[in-house]
Amino acid sequence: MERKVSFLTFYELLKEKKIVYSLAKVFLMIGFFMFLMFSFINYVVTDDYEDYDTEEILDKGKAVKAEVIYLKEVTNVTINNDHPVEIYYKYEINGKQFNDTFQTLELEKVYDLESGSIIDVKTYKNQSVITNMEPFMFSASFVFSFFPIIFLTIGLLLLSIALIPALKKNKLYKNGKVTDAHFLGYSAVAGSPLSDKRLVNVDYYYFSNGNKIFGNSITDDWLYLPQTNREEIIKIFVSPDNPNLSCYIPRRTAIKNHWNINFD
Numbered sequence: 001m002e003r004k005v006s007f008l009t010f011y012e013l014l015k016e017k018k019i020v021y022s023l024a025k026v027f028l029m030i031g032f033f034m035f036l037m038f039s040f041i042n043y044v045v046t047d048d049y050e051d052y053d054t055e056e057i058l059d060k061g062k063a064v065k066a067e068v069i070y071l072k073e074v075t076n077v078t079i080n081n082d083h084p085v086e087i088y089y090k091y092e093i094n095g096k097q098f099n100d101t102f103q104t105l106e107l108e109k110v111y112d113l114e115s116g117s118i119i120d121v122k123t124y125k126n127q128s129v130i131t132n133m134e135p136f137m138f139s140a141s142f143v144f145s146f147f148p149i150i151f152l153t154i155g156l157l158l159l160s161i162a163l164i165p166a167l168k169k170n171k172l173y174k175n176g177k178v179t180d181a182h183f184l185g186y187s188a189v190a191g192s193p194l195s196d197k198r199l200v201n202v203d204y205y206y207f208s209n210g211n212k213i214f215g216n217s218i219t220d221d222w223l224y225l226p227q228t229n230r231e232e233i234i235k236i237f238v239s240p241d242n243p244n245l246s247c248y249i250p251r252r253t254a255i256k257n258h259w260n261i262n263f264d
Contacts, residue, residue: 003259005173012253013169016199016218017162018189024158031151038148050103052127054135061122063131066091066100068117071110074103084136085110091121091128100128105136172247176237178261179246181206181215183234186225189218200225204234208243221250235263 014021069088077084087102087110100121104110109132113119120131129135181204189199200222205214215236228234239245254261 002174004257005170006257009173009253009257010166010170012220013166014162016169016220017165018199020158021162024155024162027151027155027158029155031148031153031155034151035145035148038145050137052129052135054129057122057124057127057129058131061124061128062093063120063122064091064093064128066119066121066128066130068113068115068119069099070115071113079105079136082107087113087119087130089119089121089130091123093123098123098126098128102128102130102133103136104130104133106133109133168245169247172237172239172245173253173257175240176247177240178249179206179208179236179238180233181236181246181248183225183228183230183232185230186222198222202234202248204236204248206236206238206246208238211243213244213246215246217246217248219248219250221252224251235261 066089069090072086072088074084074086082105084103084105085107087104088099089102090097090099092098102121121128122131184203184205186200186202189201199218199220202217202219202222202225203214204217205212207213217236235249236246237249249259249261249263251263254263
């Protein structure tokens with residue numbers, strides 16, 4: 001019968017790869033924060049016309065005449081030593097006036113325009129484009145998403161490094177066969193804090209099908225170990241599918257999950 005393993009227990013297994021898991025959390029939190037921050041910045045700096053579906057407007061839009069209000073050079077963007085130009089214009093539909101903006105790099109066509117010039121536009125769903133010019137769209141969304149994606153990707157990769165061994169041990173917790181093992185000793189895991197929550201490596205050996213197998217397992221439930229003598233019997237889980245896979249059974253975890261294992 002499969003044992004129940006609480007989410008808190010699985011979370012504790014993730015933390016056995018303490019340094020990797022901590023780095024994963026840092027990268028994921030930074031990536032998520034950068035995503036929120038850059039999404040807000042992109043929303044603020046992006047003009048409405050930059051989100052227009054030009055092809056749909058040209059295909060379904062209604063042709064109207066528009067009057068140029070003024071032109072503005074976008075000096076903070078340079079393409080091949082040229083700056084795009086924003087054309088501000090107005091047009092009427094059914095007696096109602098609309099104002100809109102169009103950005104282009106076709107400077108040879110812009111040179112002929114001035115305030116009051118009449119241009120051809122197409123309008124659809126209160127959006128419009130100039131019909132005889134190619135629009136220029138410089139969206140910062142790619143730039144703003146690049147760095148969050150890098151941090152999130154690194155964070156997920158690090159998390160997977162902690163997740164894979166946690167899943168393996170979780171499977172042992174659920175399906176492993178309770179087996180007697182001979183205690184050899186324990187040692188602190190490098191990088192673990194000097195407290196009652198520090199991680200230790202437990203060394204032991206056990207027998208399976210007449211073979212002597214040495215095992216090693218990480219745990220933070222080590223308070224019973226200082227009183228355990230070398231060669232004393234401890235409890236471990238052994239995989240029913242692979243006798244070489246095993247892990248130490250932490251008493252505290254067994255009690256919390258009601259596994260009813262006799263440690264005496």
